[in-house]
Amino acid sequence: MFGLFDHLSHQIHLTFIGVAVLLGIAEAALLARRRRVPERDDSELAQRIRTWWVIVISFAILFGVSRTTAIVFFALVSFLALKEFLSMVPTRRVDHRVLFWAYLAIPLQYVWVGSEWYGMFIIFIPVYMFILLPTRMVMIGETSGFLRAVGSLQWGLMTTVYSLSHGAMLLSIQPPVNPRVAPIWPAGSSQESGGAALLVFLILLTQFNDVAQYCWGRALGETKIVPKVSPNKTVVGMLGGVCSTTVLAAAIGPWLTFMDLLRSITAGLIIGVFGFAGDLSVSALKRDLGVKDCGYTLPGHGGVLDRVDSLTFTAPLFFHFVYYFYG
Amino acid sequence: MITALRYLFFLFIVRPVILFVIGLNVRRIANLPTEGPAVVVANHNSHLDTFVLMTLFGMQRLKDVHPVAAADHFLRNPVMAWFSQHIVGIIPLEREVKGMRTDPLAGICNALRENQILIIFPEGTRGKPEVREEFKTGIAHVAKRFPEVPFTPVFLHGLGKSLPKGEGILVPFFCDVFIGRSVRWTGKRETFMHELCEEMSALENEKPIPNWT
Numbered sequence: 001m002f003g004l005f006d007h008l009s010h011q012i013h014l015t016f017i018g019v020a021v022l023l024g025i026a027e028a029a030l031l032a033r034r035r036r037v038p039e040r041d042d043s044e045l046a047q048r049i050r051t052w053w054v055i056v057i058s059f060a061i062l063f064g065v066s067r068t069t070a071i072v073f074f075a076l077v078s079f080l081a082l083k084e085f086l087s088m089v090p091t092r093r094v095d096h097r098v099l100f101w102a103y104l105a106i107p108l109q110y111v112w113v114g115s116e117w118y119g120m121f122i123i124f125i126p127v128y129m130f131i132l133l134p135t136r137m138v139m140i141g142e143t144s145g146f147l148r149a150v151g152s153l154q155w156g157l158m159t160t161v162y163s164l165s166h167g168a169m170l171l172s173i174q175p176p177v178n179p180r181v182a183p184i185w186p187a188g189s190s191q192e193s194g195g196a197a198l199l200v201f202l203i204l205l206t207q208f209n210d211v212a213q214y215c216w217g218r219a220l221g222e223t224k225i226v227p228k229v230s231p232n233k234t235v236v237g238m239l240g241g242v243c244s245t246t247v248l249a250a251a252i253g254p255w256l257t258f259m260d261l262l263r264s265i266t267a268g269l270i271i272g273v274f275g276f277a278g279d280l281s282v283s284a285l286k287r288d289l290g291v292k293d294c295g296y297t298l299p300g301h302g303g304v305l306d307r308v309d310s311l312t313f314t315a316p317l318f319f320h321f322v323y324y325f326y327g
Numbered sequence: 328m329i330t331a332l333r334y335l336f337f338l339f340i341v342r343p344v345i346l347f348v349i350g351l352n353v354r355r356i357a358n359l360p361t362e363g364p365a366v367v368v369a370n371h372n373s374h375l376d377t378f379v380l381m382t383l384f385g386m387q388r389l390k391d392v393h394p395v396a397a398a399d400h401f402l403r404n405p406v407m408a409w410f411s412q413h414i415v416g417i418i419p420l421e422r423e424v425k426g427m428r429t430d431p432l433a434g435i436c437n438a439l440r441e442n443q444i445l446i447i448f449p450e451g452t453r454g455k456p457e458v459r460e461e462f463k464t465g466i467a468h469v470a471k472r473f474p475e476v477p478f479t480p481v482f483l484h485g486l487g488k489s490l491p492k493g494e495g496i497l498v499p500f501f502c503d504v505f506i507g508r509s510v511r512w513t514g515k516r517e518t519f520m521h522e523l524c525e526e527m528s529a530l531e532n533e534k535p536i537p538n539w540t
């Protein structure tokens with residue numbers, strides 16, 4: 001189709017179509033309920049589904065054009081998420097220039113991703129930025145609030161830039177001649193689309209896990225799991241979400257990616273459990289700061305950071321899981 | 328030719344910077360005047376304030392929107408003066424009016440007579456970042472001469488963090504824009520200023536803003 005998606009496998013095409021069908025079903029279910037119970041206010045849900053369409057379509061286009069545009073997509077998400085983070089947490093006026101350096105880490109980190117320079121990619125933020133930012137801060141010389149300022153900035157960079165960039169780095173995964181586990185290539189897929197399939201798997205499962213946790217929690221479950229952090233999360237919601245995610249991983253993992261059934265199930269478990277933890281850690285952050293949403297960029301969802309909160313935990317974990325066995 | 332330059336500048340530089348690099352979160356865009364003569368009254372923290380307000384009006388109304396800006400600052404050298412007057416489209420205002428024989432508000436009055444939309448910062452200066460200073464009462468003179476013109480208060484938060492006075496480097500932060508209900512001349516300077524300031528304080532208190540230190 002106009003050269004779009006041509007470099008991706010047939011299974012990836014079908015996955016995108018599947019997601020579009022699911023969104024269509026959600027839309028239809030909403031319309032049906034509206035006809036049945038017209039007095040119920042569902043504007044937020046309707047808005048959330050509409051925003052889902054925007055997210056899926058814009059991701060599909062940038063992902064479908066080329067590997068470079070897919071990486072640019074991740075860089076833009078990191079930028080918006082870091083901007084939301086820094087607009088939300090208290091920063092010091094004196095750190096103006098330090099924050100500027102922190103933003104510069106985004107293009108650099110994604111240049112390492114684009115050039116497949118793994119060694120630099122993996123240490124740039126946890127080593128070089130970790131040292132550069134406090135160095136710039138002490139040159140300014142303001143000690144009051146130093147630890148809070150440098151700590152929040154490091155946390156922000158680690159979650160919104162370093163963690164998320166692992167998603168884009170999946171595109172570069174190519175099993176060597178003798179990996180720990182032999183990849184089982186899905187029918188008709190090329191070496192080139194192997195990393196892309198892993199990325200689709202990660203994002204689909206992480207977002208599915210969010211939705212599944214929400215639906216299970218709404219449908220059943222009374223015992224709250226961490227009431228102080230998030231009053232909506234229940235034990236049943238959490239377990240139901242993890243199980244659904246693992247089942248979906250088992251179903252599509254061996255078909256979509258080069259992982260075998262055992263690795264697919266394990267990946268599903270990791271994504272289910274730590275997607276939940278990532279979601280909660282951003283919830284705790286918001287509660288600490290007394291804000292409801294991180295931003296307003298995605299109507300019905302809140303900010304970009306509200307949407308990618310679970311991905312900040314699942315992306316690096318899934319990357320290193322795959323990298324250990326197949327990297 | 329210069330008009331084309333002005334459009335290109337706003338389309339390719341101002342709007343991408345304001346809408347993408349900064350990012351706006353606007354409350355009640357419908358309160359913004361749709362046509363002139365009208366005055367938008369805003370707090371002032373950064374050079375970006377002007378561009379954010381002009382962006383809110385969109386490209387169609389760009390030709391009608393003019394910020395009122397300090398003549399002593401923006402006309403201080405020929406390049407700056409050309410850029411300010413032709414590209415940004417400012418209406419220069421002398422801040423020091425002692426001993427002046429001509430009417431300092433003549434430029435503003437002419438523009439309002441020509442159905443333009445003006446942007447006025449009654450604080451008169453950007454001052455300390457993210458600190459609102461007392462409004463100067465010059466704006467009441469304008470309201471008195473044009474009792475029918477609506478004065479729409481807009482409170483901006485975040486731009487003083489992005490580009491404070493004295494800083495040359497822009498650091499992205501989301502900007503909150505709160506648009507209030509418009510105020511018209513009340514018949515008395517004190518009550519007009521009181522009403523305007525009350526409306527502005529209400530906008531300022533809409534969202535809890537932590538002290539920026």
